[in-house]
Amino acid sequence: MPAARITGLGMYxxxxxxxxxxxxxxxxxxxxxxxxxxGIQERRWVEEPASTAELGYYAAQSALAQADKSPQxxxxxxxxxxxxxxxxxxxxxxxxxxxxxxxxxxxDIRQQCSGFIYGLSVANQxxxxxxxxxILLLGAEIQSTWIDYSPEGRTVGVxxxxxxxxxxxxxxxxxxxxxxxxxxxxxxxxxxxxxxxEPSSATRQHILPGSHGMRPYMNGKEVxxxxxxxxxxxxxxxxxxxxxxxxxxxxxxxxxxxxxIVQAVAEFFGLPMERxxxxxxxxxxxxxxxxxxxxxxxxxxxxxxxxxxxxxxxFGSGFTWGSAALVW
Ligand code: UT7
Numbered sequence: 001m002p003a004a005r006i007t008g009l010g011m012y013x014x015x016x017x018x019x020x021x022x023x024x025x026x027x028x029x030x031x032x033x034x035x036x037x038x039g040i041q042e043r044r045w046v047e048e049p050a051s052t053a054e055l056g057y058y059a060a061q062s063a064l065a066q067a068d069k070s071p072q073x074x075x076x077x078x079x080x081x082x083x084x085x086x087x088x089x090x091x092x093x094x095x096x097x098x099x100x101x102x103x104x105x106x107x108d109i110r111q112q113c114s115g116f117i118y119g120l121s122v123a124n125q126x127x128x129x130x131x132x133x134x135i136l137l138l139g140a141e142i143q144s145t146w147i148d149y150s151p152e153g154r155t156v157g158v159x160x161x162x163x164x165x166x167x168x169x170x171x172x173x174x175x176x177x178x179x180x181x182x183x184x185x186x187x188x189x190x191x192x193x194x195x196x197x198e199p200s201s202a203t204r205q206h207i208l209p210g211s212h213g214m215r216p217y218m219n220g221k222e223v224x225x226x227x228x229x230x231x232x233x234x235x236x237x238x239x240x241x242x243x244x245x246x247x248x249x250x251x252x253x254x255x256x257x258x259x260x261i262v263q264a265v266a267e268f269f270g271l272p273m274e275r276x277x278x279x280x281x282x283x284x285x286x287x288x289x290x291x292x293x294x295x296x297x298x299x300x301x302x303x304x305x306x307x308x309x310x311x312x313x314x315f316g317s318g319f320t321w322g323s324a325a326l327v328w
Contacts, residue, residue, distance in 0.1 A: 004127035004135075005178030006326070008069065008168035010062025011296040012055050013044040013161075013283060018144075020158070027154035034158045035281075039259025043161030043284030045144035051085050053094035055164035056140035059292070060095065063136065067168035071099035075132035077106040078122055080115025080139045080288035082317070083146060084108065087199065095138065112194075113255045113316025114184075115139055115288030116165070120312070120324050121182035123169045133171040139288030140164035146196060146214050156216045159257070161284035165292025177306075177327045183237040184322040190226065193219040194317040227257060227315040228264040234313050234323035235265065242325050244309060246271055250328075251303055255314035256280040256290040265313075277303060287316065304328050 019042045020031035034040055046055070056079060064071065077099075079092035086094075090108025111118040116139040123135040143160040147153060172178055196216045231254060239246060246269040254262050254276060262276050277298045286293060291312055298304045308328040315321040 001128055002130065002133075002171035002173055003178040004124045004169050005172045006167045006295070007170045008063040008065070008067025009166070009292065009296040009299055010059045010064070010066060011163065011165045011293045012058035012062070013163040013293070014046045014050070014055070016045050016047055017042050018045045023158050026149045027157060028151060029154050029158055037258075037260070038159060039278070039280050040159065040284045041281045044163055046142055046162050048145065050142055051094070052081055052083055052140050052142045053085050053091040053098060055142065055162065056091065056095050056138040056166065057098045059140065059164035059166035060099065060136055060138060063166035063168045067170065069134060069168055071101055073134050074101070074104055074136050076123070076126060076135045077104060078109060078119040078135060078137045079106060080109040080111065080119045080137070081141055082110065082112045082115070082287055083141045083143055091140065111316070111320045112318060113257060113285075113287050113290070114314040114318070114320040114322050116291040117182065117312060117314045117322040117324055118184055118320070120169070120179060121184055121322070124179045124182060127169065127171045135169045137167045137169055138164065139290070139292050141287045141289050143287065146216060148215050153216070155220055156218050159285045161286050163283055163286040163289045163293055165289045165296055167292055167295065180325045180327060181238060181241040182322060182324045183234055183241070185230065185234065186318050186320040188318065190319040192217070193222050193319070224258065224261060226319055227261045228268070230319070230321040231261070231265050231313045231315050231323075232268050234321055235269070235311055238311050238313075238323040238325040244325070248309060249275070249311050250308035251298065251310050252276045253291055253294045253298065253310065253312050255316065256283070256294065257285050257316070
């Protein structure tokens with residue numbers, strides 16, 4: 001049975017840097033509040049008009065180049081996003097077309113901050129069963145267009161950024177490398193604790209021209225509490241499945257929602273923060289894009305070497321969460 005291995009990584013963030021202080025144009029907030037509560041110093045926002053599929057396209061090009069693959073080599077595209085270009089169809093088909101492909105299948109994943117982990121798991125299954133050999137997995141988001149810029153929007157609005165990350169995942173016959181296990185979870189009982197409820201198929205409410213139409217809601221404290229507990233459990237599941245101790249893992253990459261969540265998880269396992277790759281200070285929360293953006297930068301900085309034991313974990317809206325254990 002072949003294993004699945006990440007052979008190429010790429011990322012793209014828009015050039016516009018939005019520092020915490022700039023957010024004071026809309027919100028009653030401060031650099032000090034945002035940094036001490038979340039670890040964020042700045043994020044990237046697109047200049048409108050922009051397209052999530054296009055951000056994904058730039059990241060995909062880098063990942064394909066690193067894997068020495070052309071779009072024609074792809075058997076499947078998996079696109080994880082909570083901010084698709086259109087209500088439907090998903091951004092995967094738009095990316096497929098941008099890549100110049102004719103009929104390559106494209107699958108969108110709607111698992112928010114856990115989207116990349118879910119996508120990795122789907123890619124792993126397709127490769128392990130022998131159905132496909134080369135898969136492109138995207139996490140891409142444009143969130144600056146759904147932020148609620150009214151005063152009530154400040155808790156959510158200061159946290160999110162735009163960006164994209166991509167991974168090429170290929171079949172390998174080398175034993176003991178690549179994606180070794182994934183663990184996925186969800187709990188819809190908490191769907192309304194972090195959501196954008198409109199536009200919705202449940203209502204006939206029409207969005208008026210010029211109106212925002214979307215109002216993100218987050219119960220920050222409740223989400224925080226679950227994030228720490230659930231990512232801890234998912235990491236433990238990955239460790240147990242591999243028979244690894246927490247200490248022998250070379251690098252942990254957790255979804256970048258709040259540096260204090262990562263600190264709490266590190267403390268729970270008795271690990272130093274250096275064992276966790278973080279870049280939330282530069283990009284904020286980029287939802288499905290955050291893990292592949294971290295992986296791309298970690299690889300560029302030499303923090304991911306062949307043979308390294310790596311654990312990825314994410315938690316987000318749904319609630320959804322999960323982990324993956326890899327040997328790099
Ligand atoms: O990626 C998906 C998963 N998302 C997460 O994991 C996010 C989880 N939650 C969090 O990261 C944190 O709960 C937040 C960063 C969202 C909030 O931090 P907190 O320490 O839980 O603050 P809080 O919500 O308890 O708010 C404390 C105070 C409140 O004022 P009062 O009631 O104490 O007077 C808020 O109104 O801070 C106020 N506040 C703000 N002040 C300045 C809320 N947002 C802001 C703001 N600037 N942007």
